Amino acid sequence: MKNNQQDHNNKKKIDRRDLLKGMATVPVLGALAYGVWRKNKLDHYRNHQLRQELNMSSVMPAEAKKVWDGEPLRLGIIGYGIRGKQLLKGAGFAMPSLLQNWKEQAEQNSDDKRYAEFKEQDDLNVVVNGVCDLFSVRVDEAAEAASNIHREGTDGSYGPQPRKYKNYQDLLQAPDIDAVIIASPDHWHARIAIDAARAGKHVYVEKGLARHVEEVFAIRQAIRETGVVFQLGHQGRQTDSYLKAAEAIEKGLVGDINLIEVCTNRNSPNGAWVYPIDQRGTRETIDWKMFEEPCEEKHPFSPERFFRWRCWWDYGTGLSGDLLTHEYDAINQIVKMGIPASAVSSGGVYFYEKPEHFVDEVREVPDVWNTVMEYPDRNFSLLYSATLANNRDRGKVIMGHDGHMELGNNLSIFACQESTRYKDKIERGLIDPATPIYSYIPGRKDVDAVATATEQYFAGRGLLYTYRGGRRMDTTHLHIAEWIQAIRENRQPSCDIDQAFEEGITAAMATISYRENRKVFWDRDKEEIS
Amino acid sequence: MNKRYSNPQLWMLVVLRVAIGWHLLYEGIVKLMNPNWSSVGYLMDSKGWFAGIFHDIASNPGLLQAVDFLNIWGLILIGLGLVMGVFTRAATIAGIALLGLYYLSHPALINANYVIPSDGSYIFVNKNLIEMLALGVLLVFPTGRIIGIDRLIFRKTAAR
Structure with missing residues (x-):
């Protein structure tokens, strides 16, 4: 540098050329500032104004007051x-x-x-x-x-x-x-x-x-x-994104719902209820007679049946009672649709059909299961689809004419390209069907903003807010506490x-449909299944 | 002047300096303006040789806050320094250090999969490393005292 500027040796004052060269790149900041201003304007619309137009509240689900004192x-x-x-x-x-x-x-x-x-x-x-x-x-x-x-x-x-x-x-x-x-x-x-x-x-x-x-x-x-x-x-x-989801559905953010998809995806013996058999389980340590008492048909002592009971109809109802119910209850909490007018189930034992998966008897309950529930009074179908031999996460999706909602720990609502309600805003570039028009991430300080893509990625994996507050909430604990x-x-x-x-009733309808291979109906007024 | 650089050389070096400055400055501004921004997700997603250290930072709230602050203002000051050519050498060295930390927290290893999808295909060499190396080039081919405010600040020294 010194060598380069030897010819400056005898200059003592800053001349015009020095000023020009010294300040040459400063106007670049103006260009950046303009870009930031334009981007901010659009972000502000998407983050604040749009939420107001959608009429979504900015309040967080309040934590219930705890009364733990007094006698235990x-x-x-x-x-x-x-x-x-x-x-x-x-x-x-x-x-x-x-x-x-x-x-x-x-x-x-x-x-x-x-x-x-x-x-x-x-x-x-x-x-x-x-x-x-x-x-x-x-x-x-x-x-x-x-x-x-x-x-x-x-x-x-x-x-x-x-x-x-x-x-x-x-x-x-x-x-x-x-x-x-x-x-x-x-x-x-x-x-x-x-x-x-x-x-x-x-x-x-x-x-x-x-x-x-x-x-x-x-x-x-x-x-x-x-x-x-x-x-x-x-x-x-206790999942607080479900409370926000219920508000969004009530305010019609996705329009008239026509299809809801919920799923179970697991791929391990434990996930399919093929649990380890505890060797300490013997005729002496297990009260087998009591275990079998409610069964219509009695079976000889079987540690396999005792420890893997979900695999047989005598004790459980497989995917219907164990996992359809979780998904159904999540949606019932949000959409409040109640018992379906009809249900049809089908599926089979497709992966765990080989004798080597079991000790004495092969399971009865399916490992692949689909139930379709109809709600003609609400004009939508609810589809539950499950496999116990692949764990690709399919999530929960609520689809309406104007948009769809994706539910997990986070909640994201997207406008549909062909929506009537958002048509004008999509054409003006104010709404991008690929970016959520509303998102809710539990634990985040601010409900009043759409999360950036980065934030969505991290939060979706539980990397952002579970650690931030220093506490990861166990929903089972919250449910017991409630x-x-x-x-x-x-x-x-x-x-x-x-x-x-x-x-x-809903789970029972799904189970009957599979076991009797027929469509099952519910009469809401008479409270009868047919 | 500029005997060492031809005009095209000087021009490209300055453009490179301003472009990297622009990028770092905007990254800093975006984080500053987002009240929800935190490095915690990025740190928790760290893999490779030093992942343990980055995870520890993420799980210590006090340290995390300090890291967030340093990152935001580091990016902004380095960005301003490079764009305007003010304290260019210090900004360049700080930039190399910061980008080095990004690289070490998210190295492009054969088996490393990060939460944020990659915008390209990388093995060992990724864009953080390249941006860091580009700053290395600017460190050995400096331009701040030719085109930049350093020309006014360091005039006396330069004129010695």
Whole structure:
């Protein structure tokens, strides 16, 4: 540089040429500023004005006020299998061995936040006074978890153990239990839930509500007559993007709905309910007679049936009761369409049809399943489509004449190119059918703006807002917490018996259609299936 | 003057400097104007040799806030420096460092798949690396004191 500018040696003052060359690139900033201004104007329209024109509110779903003080609520749990463990963890109690494992994992990998998050989970001010399972190993595990009141690993100090019950009837008679979590196999749901309500215990029952239509009616009757606080275990009720989705549907952002698509996509033995068989499960440790009691046809002792019960019609209803119900309840929460006028199901055992997948008998319930539900009064069809042998995520899509809504953890609404409502704005370039006209990302500070593409990508993978607030919310915990709060406030929670009734009847219609190979109808006025 | 550079050489070097400056400046402005912007997603998506360090930054709220602030203002100041040719050498070196960090957090490895879809095909060499190397070229072929405010600031030194 010095060499280059030797000829400047004898110049002392800044001359005109220096000024011109010194400032030569400054006007470039003007061009950039103009570009930024133009882009901002369009963004401002898309972010603020458009939302106002769409009439979407900018309020976040409010967090419910928590009332945890006073006497602890006394719980009992019936069924401590895979889901029972998750539910009790949602209530604040996990096995020391599990927490020990999480602690050790967190020491090795600082990204593993499971233990830290569980420690931070709200204390619901509850105690577990009774545990019950037909498999004695699980009764002991449940008791260990229930006594782990400080949420510690295997080296911790524990509280007193709850009473262990072999028979749920005895647990329901216990005077030191106010409410029960029921996580038994589906064929026991109705009897336990009805008996619990009749015994005056509040009920949280896992989905699907029941296997048969008659059971659904009987549960509703028992809950209505006893007035206990009832929650069905669809934790999707706590997904706050669904609340925004309901507002968007009500305000007609997608126009008249004509088709809704919901799906299940899994591809693992666990996802298809072909669970590991616990070798500790023997005639001595499992009460097989009790397990089979509600079955019309009895079977010889089979650990495979006990641990993989969802694969047989005697105990569950497969995709219909286990997973269609989740998707149905999510949409019912948003669109409030109730029980369909008709349902048709088809599918088959297409992947798990080989004997090597099973020990003694091949499964009965399909691994590929489609149900089409009709809502002529609302002018749309609801399609549920599932496979247990491929996990490509197909998401939930609500389609209307003016646009469609994509639902997951995030919510995005897109205008349709051929929409009537948005025609003018699309032509003027104010709306781009490829960019959301509205999006909602839970946890984000600002509802009043359309997320950038980058933000959508990161948030869609849970990389943005779960960590930002420092807390990742477990919806199962929130669902249990809502039920417990409802008990304290003497009201019904979000997935109450009316919602549960609609879920139960719909799933039963889908199951009947598949098993009887026919279209099934619902008469809303007479409340009858035909 | 400009004995070392021919006019086309000088012209291309300045255009390159201004273009990189423009890009970094706009990246900074966009982040500054978006109240929801945070580097957390980008950091959490880090892969490769130093991923652990970037994940740790993302999970520490205080550190994250500092990184966000430094990133936004780093981009804006480096961008302004390059466009206007003011403190060009410092801006160039800082730019190389910043782009180096971007590259190290998201290296174009054979097995690395990032959340944001790539706009092209890269193996080891990606656009962050190329932009960083282009700044390296500008560091050894400086132009700030010929076309740029540095010509006015460093006039005395240059005229020594």
